[in-house]
Structure formats: C-alpha cells, structure tokens
Amino acid sequence: MQAYLDLKSVLSCLPRISKCAAVLALCGTAHAFAASALPTVTAGKLTIGADLTYPPYDYMEGAAPAGFDPAFMTKLAGHLKLQPGFVDTRFANLILGVNASRFDVIASALYVTPERARQIDFVPYLKTGGSLLALSHSGFAPKKPEDLCGKRVSSIKGASWIPKLNDVSKQDCIPAGRGAIDVREFETSPEAAQAVLAHAVDAQFEDSAVAQMTVNKLAGRVTITSTTQLYPVVIGLGVKKGNDALLGQLKSAFASMKQAGEYQALLKQYNVGEPTDDDIARALGAASN
Incomplete structure (x- = not known):
C-alpha cells in the first residue's frame, strides 16, 4: 500500500516536473539566443581586429593566430558562446576598422589614451x-x-x-x-x-x-x-562607440575569465600585469570625464 501511495505521489508531480523542465529548457535557449543575438558583424561569431605582426602579443604561428591576444580572445569568445575569428590589420588602421564595422573588437596591444578613448570604448586588460x-x-x-x-x-x-x-x-x-x-x-x-x-x-x-x-x-x-x-601604459580592447550591448557582454565575459583563473594564468605565462583602477583612470585621463 505504501509503495502504491509513493508511486501515486510521484505521478501527481510529473506535470509540475515537466513544466519546470520546460521552463529550464526555455531559459537555456534564451541564454544561447542572447549570446548569438549580440550585435556582431557576423551572427554567432566574434570578429577580432589584430595586427598579427607583433609578437608576443599578436602573430601568426603557421596558419593560426598566436600570442597573448589570440589566446585571451579565444577564451573570452568561449564565455560569450561565440566563435572567434581574426582579421589581420595593420596597427594604424585598427581604430578605423572597428569604427567602420569591419570587425567587432580590437585586441592588438592597443594602448589606452585619452585621444583614442574619444574615438572608441575600452575594456582595459593589461599593463606594460x-x-x-x-x-x-x-x-x-x-x-x-x-x-x-x-x-x-x-x-x-x-x-x-x-x-x-x-x-x-x-x-x-x-x-x-x-x-x-x-x-x-x-x-x-x-x-x-x-x-x-x-x-x-x-x-x-x-x-x-x-x-x-x-x-x-x-x-x-x-x-x-x-x-x-x-x-607605463594600460592596454585595452577597443569597441565602436554606441555598441553598448557588446561592450557590456565583453566586460561580463572578462569577469568570468578572472573567476575561472584563466586570465591570471595568461598573465603569468606572458609576464605581463593587470592594471589597477588608478592605472586605468590615469590612462583615460580627460576622456573619463
């Protein structure tokens, strides 16, 4: 009799379990959709502008991008559930390229300066x-x-x-x-x-x-x-002004990298440092006002 009652109780819960499962599935789908719906040049892909002639930050190793920035951006894109893709662009044309929407973000040892911060938004991530x-x-x-x-x-x-x-x-x-x-x-x-x-x-x-x-x-x-x-300078990712949705997601993904210990491991591997809040404020200068 007790076994029958337990089975009956379980059966009575099934509609609620199914409903919860459906809600969870919907939430997961919504999260995946939010990531894929980011305002990127190509849906489902994070297109990255980099001068791939600048080791140890950015260079080609065989047919593949290598260095700190490609390693960093590959992990960052993973947290965004986007496929990373690199566009090799000479340094002087990087800001022009992101503002022309040739790529979504600059990751190319780009120093943060007040002049540049008036042209693009930054996500500071290195100090050198x-x-x-x-x-x-x-x-x-x-x-x-x-x-x-x-x-x-x-x-x-x-x-x-x-x-x-x-x-x-x-x-x-x-x-x-x-x-x-x-x-x-x-x-x-x-x-x-x-x-x-x-x-x-x-x-x-x-x-x-x-x-x-x-x-x-x-x-x-x-x-x-x-x-x-x-x-001494701070290095930052560069994003086209007005692309606030992508900027916010990049910052969130960066925070997730720190929480996972991935960022700290890269800093140690490449012998570079993390900028402090004061470093960033000084680098931005008048542009932070």
Missing part, C-alpha cells in the same frame, strides 16, 4: 611600458627619451609614444640645441628592428615585452638600453 633598443656594442645606449635628441628612432606606425617623443623633441632637445628627435615610422615592429640592424636609425622605441622578444630573436645583435619601463 616601453623600452629602447640599440645595436649591441655600438657605443650608443640611450636610457631615456631625452637621450634621443639629434638621433633617428624607428617605431611601429601610429604608436602612442610617438607624440610623447615629439613633445620631448620640441620642449627639451631643440631649445637645448641638441637637435630634434627624428622618428621614422614602419608598418611592423620587425621592419622597425631591421632599420636598427641596417644602421638606418640609431635606436628603436618598442613595447617592453616585444623588445625582449626582439632581443631574443636577434640573438643579441640588439640590446635593451633603457633600465626602466618608459611611459
């Missing part, structure tokens, strides 16, 4: 700085930007430190009669390094992590001459 490189045993070992007065300096085109070097040139070098800093811009970092090797320039200004990789790759033919990080 700059270094100076020169030929080993050349006798020229600049430690700081002021040491570049009267010298030729190579840089990747469109880099955020170029206006700063021009300011040093105008405010320090020329008034002191030491000659202007002659900044020469190149499409890629390897081309800027090649200019040093070819004696076409006296030094190269480069991101610190990239500079260390350049030294390793060139087997000591160039050396890092600066002793501290120059112009």
Whole structure:
C-alpha cells in the first residue's frame, strides 16, 4: 500500500516536473539566443581586429593566430558562446576598422589614451611600458627619451609614444640645441628592428615585452638600453562607440575569465600585469570625464 501511495505521489508531480523542465529548457535557449543575438558583424561569431605582426602579443604561428591576444580572445569568445575569428590589420588602421564595422573588437596591444578613448570604448586588460633598443656594442645606449635628441628612432606606425617623443623633441632637445628627435615610422615592429640592424636609425622605441622578444630573436645583435619601463601604459580592447550591448557582454565575459583563473594564468605565462583602477583612470585621463 505504501509503495502504491509513493508511486501515486510521484505521478501527481510529473506535470509540475515537466513544466519546470520546460521552463529550464526555455531559459537555456534564451541564454544561447542572447549570446548569438549580440550585435556582431557576423551572427554567432566574434570578429577580432589584430595586427598579427607583433609578437608576443599578436602573430601568426603557421596558419593560426598566436600570442597573448589570440589566446585571451579565444577564451573570452568561449564565455560569450561565440566563435572567434581574426582579421589581420595593420596597427594604424585598427581604430578605423572597428569604427567602420569591419570587425567587432580590437585586441592588438592597443594602448589606452585619452585621444583614442574619444574615438572608441575600452575594456582595459593589461599593463606594460616601453623600452629602447640599440645595436649591441655600438657605443650608443640611450636610457631615456631625452637621450634621443639629434638621433633617428624607428617605431611601429601610429604608436602612442610617438607624440610623447615629439613633445620631448620640441620642449627639451631643440631649445637645448641638441637637435630634434627624428622618428621614422614602419608598418611592423620587425621592419622597425631591421632599420636598427641596417644602421638606418640609431635606436628603436618598442613595447617592453616585444623588445625582449626582439632581443631574443636577434640573438643579441640588439640590446635593451633603457633600465626602466618608459611611459607605463594600460592596454585595452577597443569597441565602436554606441555598441553598448557588446561592450557590456565583453566586460561580463572578462569577469568570468578572472573567476575561472584563466586570465591570471595568461598573465603569468606572458609576464605581463593587470592594471589597477588608478592605472586605468590615469590612462583615460580627460576622456573619463
């Protein structure tokens, strides 16, 4: 008799169980739909603009994108339930590309500056700085930007430190009669390094992590001459202004990566740091007002 009553109780619950299951299924479908319905260039895909000539952040390894940004964005896209796809774009054209909706987000070691923050929205995710490189045993070992007065300096085109070097040139070098800093811009970092090797320039200004990789790759033919990080900066993902839905989802996915420990593992692997709130506020400057 007791067994009959238990069975009867179970049977009486089935309609409610089925209803709950249906609701749960509907919620799961709604979540999947919300992810796939994000305002992306291609439905179900996160299209990422990156300059894939910039190791260790962004480069090609065989036929596949590699480096910090591709690893980071692949995990981020997974949390969004979107398929990641990379568009190789030279650095100077990244902001133009995202604003023209050629891709959804920039992930390419893009420094956060007030000027750029007036053009795009940022999701800050890294902190780094700059270094100076020169030929080993050349006798020229600049430690700081002021040491570049009267010298030729190579840089990747469109880099955020170029206006700063021009300011040093105008405010320090020329008034002191030491000659202007002659900044020469190149499409890629390897081309800027090649200019040093070819004696076409006296030094190269480069991101610190990239500079260390350049030294390793060139087997000591160039050396890092600066002793501290120059112009410490925050790096951010870039999103077209007005695309608030995608911006919010990227921030949520980033928080999920932190909670899962995935972000911290990448920081350790690539020897880079996480920016503080104060770092981010300083980087945004007047654009945060």
